[in-house]
Amino acid sequence: MKTPKYSWIILLILVASGMINQVDKIIIGLVSVPLMKELHLSPSQWGIVGSSFFWFFTFASFILGGMADTKNTKKMFTWISFVWLLVQFATPFVSSLSLLVMTRMVLGAGEGPAVAISTSIIGKWFPNHRHGIGFGAVLFGATIGPAIASPLLISLINGYGWRSAFIAMGLVGLIVAILWLIFGKESPKEIGLPAFEQEEKHSLIHSKVSWRQFLPYLFSKNFIFTVLCAGCAYWLLSVQAVWFPAYFTKVQHFDGKTLKLAVSLPFLFAALCQIGFALLSDRLYRKSGDIRKARINVAGITMVLSAICLYLANALSSSSISILFFILAPGFGIVILTLAPAMLMDFFSPKNIGKAQGTYVALSSSTSIIAPLVFGYLIQYAGTEAIGYGYGFQVTSLIMFVTGLLFWTIVRPAKQSQTTVKPEEQAIM
Numbered sequence: 001m002k003t004p005k006y007s008w009i010i011l012l013i014l015v016a017s018g019m020i021n022q023v024d025k026i027i028i029g030l031v032s033v034p035l036m037k038e039l040h041l042s043p044s045q046w047g048i049v050g051s052s053f054f055w056f057f058t059f060a061s062f063i064l065g066g067m068a069d070t071k072n073t074k075k076m077f078t079w080i081s082f083v084w085l086l087v088q089f090a091t092p093f094v095s096s097l098s099l100l101v102m103t104r105m106v107l108g109a110g111e112g113p114a115v116a117i118s119t120s121i122i123g124k125w126f127p128n129h130r131h132g133i134g135f136g137a138v139l140f141g142a143t144i145g146p147a148i149a150s151p152l153l154i155s156l157i158n159g160y161g162w163r164s165a166f167i168a169m170g171l172v173g174l175i176v177a178i179l180w181l182i183f184g185k186e187s188p189k190e191i192g193l194p195a196f197e198q199e200e201k202h203s204l205i206h207s208k209v210s211w212r213q214f215l216p217y218l219f220s221k222n223f224i225f226t227v228l229c230a231g232c233a234y235w236l237l238s239v240q241a242v243w244f245p246a247y248f249t250k251v252q253h254f255d256g257k258t259l260k261l262a263v264s265l266p267f268l269f270a271a272l273c274q275i276g277f278a279l280l281s282d283r284l285y286r287k288s289g290d291i292r293k294a295r296i297n298v299a300g301i302t303m304v305l306s307a308i309c310l311y312l313a314n315a316l317s318s319s320s321i322s323i324l325f326f327i328l329a330p331g332f333g334i335v336i337l338t339l340a341p342a343m344l345m346d347f348f349s350p351k352n353i354g355k356a357q358g359t360y361v362a363l364s365s366s367t368s369i370i371a372p373l374v375f376g377y378l379i380q381y382a383g384t385e386a387i388g389y390g391y392g393f394q395v396t397s398l399i400m401f402v403t404g405l406l407f408w409t410i411v412r413p414a415k416q417s418q419t420t421v422k423p424e425e426q427a428i429m
Helices: 006-029 033-037 043-067 073-093 097-111 112-126 128-160 163-184 211-219 221-250 256-288 291-315 317-334 333-345 352-364 367-381 385-410
Strands: none
Touching: 006 043, 006 097, 006 112, 006 128, 006 163, 006 221, 006 317, 006 333, 033 097, 033 221, 033 291, 033 385, 043 073, 043 097, 043 112, 043 221, 043 352, 043 367, 073 097, 073 112, 073 163, 097 317, 097 367, 112 128, 112 333, 112 352, 128 163, 128 221, 128 256, 128 333, 221 256, 221 291, 221 317, 221 333, 221 352, 221 385, 256 291, 256 317, 291 385, 317 333, 333 352, 367 385
């Protein structure tokens, strides 16, 4: 079955929402220096601010993401979009650490299920061989958004104060939410087209099951190591969002044009990696039909490369070469987040993908709770801020390297079973 033309309209709106979603996350890093100064926050307190976004993010991913299997995803996406708007317009009024943490918690709760809901929507609108580009496009928006917005927001912050950045993103988010209300559809059936019957080549759960029946399947080695590998990416991305701007300002002493480039170029390269590796992965999948060759090998290799780049960025003394590797590391690291949803669509039935995706995001993103706190503690209690950052980057690169190798080696798709058994008696891998 061909992909309906209207599918691309749905995808464009999801991409725009992904752009808004990610920029909403990284604004806090862009305003870190003036906001820490105004509220008199220490590095460890700023680590709490960075971590607080993910306190409810993981919970919402698990609960609301699972609901995407049974609830109307158009309505769910509409409601979480309005939560994003509420927080952006409320944040300029914060005047204390507790209020700032509260806004980050609410934003995390609203953004937590976004990936699972988007995955469910894409699964309804695109066939299997388009899943890589579908998920990759949404995550492409999530990375190209900060690349485009960061220089503009830094100019706004420098000219009109940190509050202007939140107001500007609130207005942009309002426009995208209105477009979704007008053009968003639940499935092709709403425009008179047949729904896709998704292939279930590797999944052994061929019917919708309850949470109680589904949870045992999450203990497969494929799912566990996919979560661990994605957790490394979330760790690095949370550090990038919360600490990179302060690092470039306080340690590298960048300002003006150089700071804008140092903040935006990692997102630009990450966007190119996402769309490029998604296209490569889809092409390999169409040729081989093997998710190990098409998805797992690509994600494992790029995670190892990301770890090496991050280590070199910290180890090299030349600032210009160091920044080059800081640009490369997040781009390679984020590839697993592009390909994991497509892998999960093969590991699990589309009837249960909301549960699988929600659980995957909840567990893997939990590393983002820890990472800002670890960096904040190291920066505050090391001999100097530069030494503290160095310790943090070394720990991160080591964890990424080991986990990437394990993922690459251990994760293997299941062979399709020829025996029909009851869903509650089946094992995934």
